[in-house]
Every structure is written in structure tokens, then in C-alpha cells.
Amino acid sequence: MSPPDQPTPRTRLIAAIDTADITQAKNWAAQLAGVVDAIKLGMEFVYGCGFDAARDLSRTQPVFLDLKLHDIPNTVSHGLKSLASINACLLTIHASGGREMIARAREAIDAAYPPENRPALLAVTVLTSMDAAGLREIGVDATPAEQVLRLADVALRAGADGLVCSAQEITPIRQKFGAEPTLVVPGIRPAGSQSHDQKRVMTPGEAARMGADWIVVGRPITQAPDPAKAARAIQDEILAAT
Numbered sequence: 001m002s003p004p005d006q007p008t009p010r011t012r013l014i015a016a017i018d019t020a021d022i023t024q025a026k027n028w029a030a031q032l033a034g035v036v037d038a039i040k041l042g043m044e045f046v047y048g049c050g051f052d053a054a055r056d057l058s059r060t061q062p063v064f065l066d067l068k069l070h071d072i073p074n075t076v077s078h079g080l081k082s083l084a085s086i087n088a089c090l091l092t093i094h095a096s097g098g099r100e101m102i103a104r105a106r107e108a109i110d111a112a113y114p115p116e117n118r119p120a121l122l123a124v125t126v127l128t129s130m131d132a133a134g135l136r137e138i139g140v141d142a143t144p145a146e147q148v149l150r151l152a153d154v155a156l157r158a159g160a161d162g163l164v165c166s167a168q169e170i171t172p173i174r175q176k177f178g179a180e181p182t183l184v185v186p187g188i189r190p191a192g193s194q195s196h197d198q199k200r201v202m203t204p205g206e207a208a209r210m211g212a213d214w215i216v217v218g219r220p221i222t223q224a225p226d227p228a229k230a231a232r233a234i235q236d237e238i239l240a241a242t
Contacts, residue, residue: 019045022053032231063090205241
């Protein structure tokens with residue numbers, strides 16, 4: 001299902017449905033229908049519940065299918081074509097896969113979907129669990145912001161519609177690439193929430209003011225006593241910030 005038309009630009013809210021329990025996933029999705037702008041189905045859900053379950057949920061509300069494809073160009077191309085039946089509105093690949101992989105992903109999306117129902121192809125830059133020390137461990141002698149901009153340049157030139165980045169990189173990305181790239185921002189935590197394994201975090205209102213197109217919130221919504229109420233509070237914070 002495609003995302004709803006937006007009468008005015010605003011930051012939209014994605015709830016991360018991170019569970020391998022299909023009953024729990026459907027319950028969260030039902031509670032959040034009409035409250036959030038999309039739901040994120042990632043590895044835990046898809047590997048645990050299967051592609052048919054992802055396909056079923058995509059028929060009821062907009063889906064951000066976050067599988068972060070990263071392989072040789074031919075494999076990623078065919079993988080994206082195979083995902084077309086899920087009808088997601090947002091799809092992810094890893095920017096670190098390189099220019100050719102991203103370009104082939106772009107070609108696959110364009111071939112597999114009609115123009116009016118084509119998902120945004122998003123390139124994941126630096127995971128929000130990574131910091132400068134983590135990058136050094138894998139041989140990247142750059143700050144997270146520097147690496148994000150480097151990967152963003154490769155991805156956007158190769159045809160990606162947008163990027164997945166932390167809120168801390170929104171401003172430098174906008175300064176360098178302008179308003180056109182779609183920015184999806186995980187690592188969002190309402191004030192007072194635990195950061196868990198995220199290292200580069202920000203509140204919903206801060207991310208909205210900085211220019212995020214979409215923000216992703218997981219446990220602060222799904223682990224709340226009333227997930228819909230928690231999501232509404234975040235939507236109110238977003239609206240107050242913009």
C-alpha cells in the first residue's frame with residue numbers, strides 16, 4: 001500500500017514492528033493503523049513470520065520494508081524484483097555496496113514497478129549503532145558524519161531516491177544535497193526513553209525541525225502500555241515542531 005498523500009510537507013512517523021511473533025505483529029499493526037504513517041518490517045519480522053505475512057500487512061497499511069540488501073549487483077537486482085509483490089512504499093539497500101550495486105538496484109525498481117506505485121529506494125549510510133570507534137574497527141578512518149556524506153554522494157549519484165541516516169547527519173546532508181533526497185531517520189527516542197543499542201540518537205521534535213522526511217520509532221511505541229497513545233504523543237511532538 002502506498003503512503004497517504006500529504007496535504008502539506010511534514011515529518012512522517014514509522015513504527016518499527018520488530019518481532020517474530022505474527023500474532024503480536026498483527027496486534028501492533030492493528031492498534032497503530034491510522035495513527036502512524038507506515039510500519040517498518042525488518043529482518044526479525046520477515047525472517048520469523050515470512051514474506052506472505054509481510055505481503056498481507058502491506059495490503060492494509062503502508063510498509064517500510066527494511067531488509068538492507070547488500071550483495072553483488074546481480075543478486076541485489078533480482079532480490080528487489082522478487083520483493084515487488086510486497087508492495088512496500090520504502091525499500092533499503094546498503095550504500096556501502098557501491099555504485100554499480102546501487103545503479104542495478106535502481107534499474108530493478110524501475111523495471112518491477114509501475115511509475116505511480118514505485119517505492120523509494122533508500123541507501124543505508126552508517127548504522128545508528130556505529131560511532132567513530134566502531135568505524136575504525138572496520139578500517140574506516142573517518143567520522144560518522146564524513147562517512148555518511150561520502151556514501152550519500154555515491155548512492156545519490158547512482159540513483160537512490162534517498163538515504164537512511166542518523167538525525168545528527170540531517171543538517172550536513174541537507175547542506176550538501178538539498179531538499180530532494182528522502183531522509184529516513186532511525187535512532188529516534190522520545191525524551192526520557194532508553195537509547196538501548198543506538199549511539200547517535202535524537203528526539204522526534206529535534207529530527208523534525210532538522211528536516212527528516214520520516215522518523216522510525218520502535219520500542220518506545222511497541223513496548224508502551226498503550227502503543228497508539230505513545231504514537232499519538234510522538235505525532236503531536238512532530239506537529240508542534242514543524
